[in-house]
Amino acid sequence: MKLYNADLSPNALRVRAVANELGIELETIEVDLMKGEHKTASYLAINPNGKVPVLVDGDFVLWESRAIDGYLAGLKPERGLCPTDARKRAIIDQWSYWQAIHLGPAMQGVAFERVVKKKLGMGEPDETAIESQLKNVAQFLPVLDASLANKEWVAGDLSIADFAMASTFMFRDRAGISLDRTPHVSAWIDRLEERASWKSAVAPMLALMQD
Ligand SMILES: N[C@@H](CCC(=O)N[C@@H](CS)C(=O)NCC(=O)O)C(=O)O
Numbered sequence: 052m053k054l055y056n057a058d059l060s061p062n063a064l065r066v067r068a069v070a071n072e073l074g075i076e077l078e079t080i081e082v083d084l085m086k087g088e089h090k091t092a093s094y095l096a097i098n099p100n101g102k103v104p105v106l107v108d109g110d111f112v113l114w115e116s117r118a119i120d121g122y123l124a125g126l127k128p129e130r131g132l133c134p135t136d137a138r139k140r141a142i143i144d145q146w147s148y149w150q151a152i153h154l155g156p157a158m159q160g161v162a163f164e165r166v167v168k169k170k171l172g173m174g175e176p177d178e179t180a181i182e183s184q185l186k187n188v189a190q191f192l193p194v195l196d197a198s199l200a201n202k203e204w205v206a207g208d209l210s211i212a213d214f215a216m217a218s219t220f221m222f223r224d225r226a227g228i229s230l231d232r233t234p235h236v237s238a239w240i241d242r243l244e245e246r247a248s249w250k251s252a253v254a255p256m257l258a259l260m261q262d
Contacts, residue, residue, distance in 0.1 A: 053078045055097070055105040058255035060084075061159070061218035062116040063104040068214050069120040071248035073127045077106075085171070116218075117147050120211040133211050146205045146212040154195065155219045157187035162222035170260070188228060196233035203242065217243045221256070 054070070054077040056063045070077045082088045082103050089101045098105045098114040105112065106119045113119050124133035134140060161184045164176040195216070199205070205212040220240045223230065230237035243249055 052076075053080055053107040055080050055082050055094070055103050055107070057082050057084050057089075057103045059259050060103050061221050062102075064221065064252055064256060065214045065218045066104045066106070066116050066119050066123070068217070068246075068249050068252035069123050069132065069211055071251050072132065072209075072214070072246070073123055073130055075123055075126065117151065117211070117215050120214060124211050131208060131210075134208075139206065139208075143206045143210045143212045147215040149191075149194075150212075150216045150219055153187070154191040154216070157184045157191060158219045158223070158226070158228060160184035161188065161228060162226040165227060166222045166225045185228075192230075192233045192236060196235045199235035199239050203239070205239070213239075213243055214249075217249065221253070225260075 052075065054063070054066060056067065056079040058081065067077070067079070082094065084103070088094060089098075089103060095101055097107065097112050100114060102114065104116055104119060105114045106122065107113075108122075113122055121133050124130070128135070133143060161181055164181045164184075168174055168176060195205075204210065205216055217240060223240075230240070244253075
């Protein structure tokens, strides 16, 4: 299986981590976003959105990181990362969609302004955008915190929802987003980041951030 990947992409990160967790080996093909390799005709033929990641499994092509994680988990159902039980699956979807639509854009909005722009030489942070996204972070983070008060993982057992969520937290320290007021979230992300699957997936990104 091939993964069109960018080491600096939080969306590709959640796919590499789930593959590691499942023991699925992926042939990663690095797509240089700075050189626009994701906008070439040959790349747009596999993902018309011009974004990473993309998974290619034989003649099956799949984009959208959370969908890719669901597919990978489905190949190894015995690992339980995405159960077929309707209620368990619905709770995983609930948190995955919530991350994609609510918490993720808020956290990533702050990280983009404070971390990514600087890293890629894209100018000064937009303080108005930061203020607006920090309000969203303050609204949504406590929701996750309350939910994690009585469970170890986002959907109860470890699942693809944890990996969907975790990518959002990658740049929290660099972006100045404190988890002091959300101790359950803090304990959960520490737990997740201790996993060998995550450590190995995140290593290339951390190396790039040190440059
Ligand atoms: N919803 C997509 C988002 C993919 C995405 O935005 N990828 C970024 C990298 S993190 C990208 O390729 N950006 C390049 C661009 O949009 O031009 C997913 O989860 O896979």
